[in-house]
Amino acid sequence: MPRVREIHNVSVLHVGPETEVSLHLKLPGELTLEEAHAIASDVERAIHDSVEGVTAVQTHLEPLAEPGPGRAAPTTDTAGDAEAVRRIVRETTGSPPRRLRFLQTEEGLIAFLTLGLDPASPLSDAHAYASKIEEEIRRANGRQLLIETSSLPHYELTRRFYLKHGYEKACEQPDYYADGDHMVVFRKRLQEPEKKTAASKGHG
Numbered sequence: 131m132p133r134v135r136e137i138h139n140v141s142v143l144h145v146g147p148e149t150e151v152s153l154h155l156k157l158p159g160e161l162t163l164e165e166a167h168a169i170a171s172d173v174e175r176a177i178h179d180s181v182e183g184v185t186a187v188q189t190h191l192e193p194l195a196e197p198g199p200g201r202a203a204p205t206t207d208t209a210g211d212a213e214a215v216r217r218i219v220r221e222t223t224g225s226p227p228r229r230l231r232f233l234q235t236e237e238g239l240i241a242f243l244t245l246g247l248d249p250a251s252p253l254s255d256a257h258a259y260a261s262k263i264e265e266e267i268r269r270a271n272g273r274q275l276l277i278e279t280s281s282l283p284h285y286e287l288t289r290r291f292y293l294k295h296g297y298e299k300a301c302e303q304p305d306y307y308a309d310g311d312h313m314v315v316f317r318k319r320l321q322e323p324e325k326k327t328a329a330s331k332g333h334g
Contacts, residue, residue, distance in 0.1 A: 131169070131172060131173055131176065132169075133157060133158060133161070133169055134155055134156070134157065134169065134173065135156045135157060135158065135194045135299070136155070136156035136194065136293075136298075136299045137153055137154070137155060137156075138153075138154050138156070138293045138298070138299075139152075139153060139154040139190075140152070140153045141153070148185040148186065149183050149184050149185055150184070150185060150186040150187070150188065151177060151181075151184055151186070151187045151188070152187075152188045152189075152190070153173075153187075153188075153189060153190070154189070154190045154191075154192055155169070155170060155173060155189050155190070155191055155192065156192045156193070156194045156299070157169060157191060157192070157193065157194060158193070158194055159193035159194055166191050167191075170189040170191055173187075173189055174187040174189055194299075208232040208239065211232065211239065211241065212230060212232070214270055215227070215230060215241055215243065215267065216230065218263055218266040218267060218270070219243070219245065219263060221266075222259055222262050222263050222266065223245060223246075223247065223259050223263075225246055226246075227243055227244060227245060227246065228244040228245060228246035229242070229243070229244035229278075230242070230243055230244070240273075240274065240276055241272070241275070241276065242276050242277075242278055242315065243263075243275065243276065243277055243278075244277070244278055244279075245259065245260075245263075245277075247259065253287075253291065256291070257291070257295065260277075260295065261295075263275075264318065264320060267320060268320040272320050273319070273320055274317055274318065274319045274320055275317070275318050275320055276300060276315055276316065276317050277292060277297065277315070277316050278313050278314065278315045278316075279292070279313075279314055279316070280307055280311055280312070280313070280314070281302065281311060281312035281313070281314050282311055289314060289316075292316040293316070295318075296318050297316035297317060297318045298316065298317055298318070299314065299315070299316055299317075300315045300316060300317040301315050302314050302315070303315070
């Protein structure tokens with residue numbers, strides 16, 4: 131559906147003989163309320179028309195977070211953080227991360243992490259690895275965890291896995307791996323952001 135950037139929190143409820151569907155839609159933040167509701171109506175109508183037995187569809191609208199400026203963090207400044215993340219991943223999965231890089235953003239230092247797991251691994255094992263890595267990074271005072279994966283159709287279950295376990299889609303880099311193969315980045319906050327307080331001004 132055009133302009134729908136993400137779908138998550140999908141629930142299917144059976145109420146007697148009726149089936150109701152609830153889902154959250156993330157749309158570009160610059161849309162007007164009227165435009166957003168028109169898109170939601172199109173989604174609801176499409177589900178009604180294509181899924182037999184659905185009697186009601188409820189959509190919840192959310193604005194997609196706007197991308198913020200970022201720059202590559204100097205390796206001299208992130209050497210300690212990189213070693214800590216590599217150690218956590220190696221101790222948890224038995225192998226180092228496939229890719230690890232850091233960006234300096236307005237929200238602070240962010241790490242992009244790609245795990246190299248056996249494709250034949252059970253989904254339950256992948257979930258256990260991810261949960262343990264999250265917990266260990268949290269203990270090491272990590273703020274948020276970002277994981278990247280491919281946009282290709284056979285990675286659909288991977289993307290659903292992250293959305294189901296508390297991640298949100300942060301951004302998408304077109305043609306990152308190859309033409310038509312975009313990098314999709316998911317984010318989970320490990321700590322709540324600090325509240326900024328206005329500095330008091332003295333009078334002299």
